[in-house]
Amino acid sequence: MAKILVVDDAAFMRIMLKDILSKGGHEVVAEAANGLEAIEQYGISKPDLVTMDITMPVMEGIDAVKQIRQSDPSAKIIMCSAMGQQTMVVQSIQAGAKDFIVKPFQPDRVLEAIDKVLA
Amino acid sequence: MTTQHIDPFLESASSILGMFQFAPQIGESTKQEKPLTGKEIITVIGVTGHLRGQVYTGMSTDDALRIVSGMMGGASVTEFDDMALSAISELANMICGNAAIHLSQTGVTLDISPPTVITGSGIGVMASKMNMTSVPIHMDGMDGLEICLALEV
Numbered sequence: 001m002a003k004i005l006v007v008d009d010a011a012f013m014r015i016m017l018k019d020i021l022s023k024g025g026h027e028v029v030a031e032a033a034n035g036l037e038a039i040e041q042y043g044i045s046k047p048d049l050v051t052m053d054i055t056m057p058v059m060e061g062i063d064a065v066k067q068i069r070q071s072d073p074s075a076k077i078i079m080c081s082a083m084g085q086q087t088m089v090v091q092s093i094q095a096g097a098k099d100f101i102v103k104p105f106q107p108d109r110v111l112e113a114i115d116k117v118l119a
Numbered sequence: 120m121t122t123q124h125i126d127p128f129l130e131s132a133s134s135i136l137g138m139f140q141f142a143p144q145i146g147e148s149t150k151q152e153k154p155l156t157g158k159e160i161i162t163v164i165g166v167t168g169h170l171r172g173q174v175y176t177g178m179s180t181d182d183a184l185r186i187v188s189g190m191m192g193g194a195s196v197t198e199f200d201d202m203a204l205s206a207i208s209e210l211a212n213m214i215c216g217n218a219a220i221h222l223s224q225t226g227v228t229l230d231i232s233p234p235t236v237i238t239g240s241g242i243g244v245m246a247s248k249m250n251m252t253s254v255p256i257h258m259d260g261m262d263g264l265e266i267c268l269a270l271e272v
Contacts, residue, residue, distance in 0.1 A: 083220070
């Protein structure tokens with residue numbers, strides 16, 4: 001079981017992810033609706049793992065990954081975005097993300113990615 | 120804007136609705152004078168990059184509720200509340216995001232804005248300087264989704 005921070009600007013996606021994660025035996029310890037909130041929440045809740053959307057207002061996800069990884073180089077972040085083109089995946093991995101899940105996703109795909117990153 | 124630019128949005132919409140257990144059929148593309156007429160819920164996503172403009176989706180409230188229900192694995196959805204609004208925004212985001220993936224494979228790279236949702240009756244949409252192409256996505260027993268693109272190369 002992992003403590004997870006869910007970052008997505010759509011409340012709907014946060015609820016769907018929470019549902020998938022809790023059914024998979026994980027605990028969602030915090031949520032954030034943009035990159036800036038994600039950085040704040042990461043510092044407060046110290047999660048084992050983060051799911052990070054890309055297209056968000058205020059601060060987008062790849063910038064948030066860079067900043068979180070700067071303060072915690074061991075941060076484990078999985079991107080969860082509809083913008084799954086090669087350049088986005090490459091930029092995310094270069095920023096320090098461990099995996100990339102394209103929306104819409106199957107629950108199993110999310111749980112497998114988490115298990116792999118935490119292994 | 121050519122079919123090469125339009126088709127990825129339609130195929131993306133069709134495959135995503137399919138994932139949510141609908142059986143969508145892409146209809147005829149038309150140049151619309153009055154796109155999205157009668158649609159009570161309209162999403163707008165801004166596009167920049169090799170294509171610039173907006174992508175709209177429009178639907179009736181009843182269809183929106185059915186689509187949100189499908190997105191939530193069949194849960195009952197009876198009111199277009201904040202959660203439903205968020206789900207429909209996400210649907211538009213997924214359609215454009217997945218279209219961007221397909222387009223990137225042909226060398227057309229795009230970025231998209233977070234979605235805006237407009238609700239109401241009797242709304243009209245017009246792009247002042249661009250042609251709008253409108254395509255219905257038919258779904259059994261529903262009015263269906265209208266996708267409207269105003270994009271320039």
